[in-house]
Amino acid sequence: MRIGELSERTGVPAATIKYYLREHLLQAGEHGEGNTVEYGPAHVHRLTLIRALSETAGLSVAQIGEVLTVLGRHPESAFQALGATLAATHRDPKFSLASEGTTEAAERTVDQLLHEYGWAEVAPPNYRDALVIALSAFYRLGNPDPQEVLGHYADAAAALASADMEAIAEATRVDGVNVEQAVVATVLGETVFAALRRIAHVAASAKTQAGQGP
């Protein structure tokens, strides 16, 4: 198919497709008759993947490029690809910390939590820092120690991670290693979970307002 049909089928404007081609996110088409360029099902799939990562999961073009590089290396294990993807798609925290005392308290709380869950040695430094920065902001606004809530959060994170690993392992038993599926599920999973969490909050807060207690 020509670029016009590719655009129609995927809902991606032709100008955007050309941009993805220039940025090497989308593989080039094949030269057809005359001066035409032909695209196929692989291009439709790749465009769907790019749009899911960009618009659904909110990744930048640079981050999508890194995810596609990970997938292009054909890693043997989905778990290995997952580690590389998680590193590539992290949103850097930029919060500047003026009050050092508060940061130390946040660092202590975060490091203790990571230690308790056996995550201290494997936690990538940028995720640990994201936690410290968020917690410092929380303290600096004069809020009390949310240690108990943090524990609930960590429990939920551990439960989700093992559910995801189970699903990847099961899919691997059935269909062989499907690295793209594992990566897409994990990245989109973040968007899905954020929506579910907000729905659960609205439901819980409506229930609490109705006097049924939290």
Added chain:
Amino acid sequence: MRIGELSERTGVPAATIKYYLREHLLQAGEHGEGNTVEYGPAHVHRLTLIRALSETAGLSVAQIGEVLTVLGRHPESAFQALGATLAATHRDPKFSLASEGTTEAAERTVDQLLHEYGWAEVAPPNYRDALVIALSAFYRLGNPDPQEVLGHYADAAAALASADMEAIAEATRVDGVNVEQAVVATVLGETVFAALRRIAHVAASAKTQAGQGP
């Protein structure tokens, strides 16, 4: 203090402070001696709040404005403020769905899930749509039905929401209604949970690679 000291104390550049003043995110200072303008602790607090919402939680200036409007209305209940904040800070999904068949399957799965958890009636339509869009993208990439994983996600979301409601109710018993705290905790909580989830994934994936099973 003058704007220079306000900038030093909060780590926010003077030009950015002036921008927040123009956008009415930051309240104006008081006119001091001569032609000077004076700022106080309330400005330091407000700037810390704005930066936490912007850089840590990733909200846009427009979304921050809406959160501050909710807080400025002095709602009687933290739960009521929470509902308004959740509505104001939603990131709209923009994924365009070319394949209608897939969307219907995703809609069925999402609606069934919301129904099962008793969320169908209270779920704001934009969050429900975000789920449908993410799930449609997942299906369109040829992935199998993630219904079991979705159930685990919904369980975790429900557990987190009730932990948050408990914490808000407890803080209210101790310190009276603290709407800002409830709102900040919920908004920053999303960032905190995303970091924890990624750490848990790295840990679980390292454990699985080491052959200890998922």
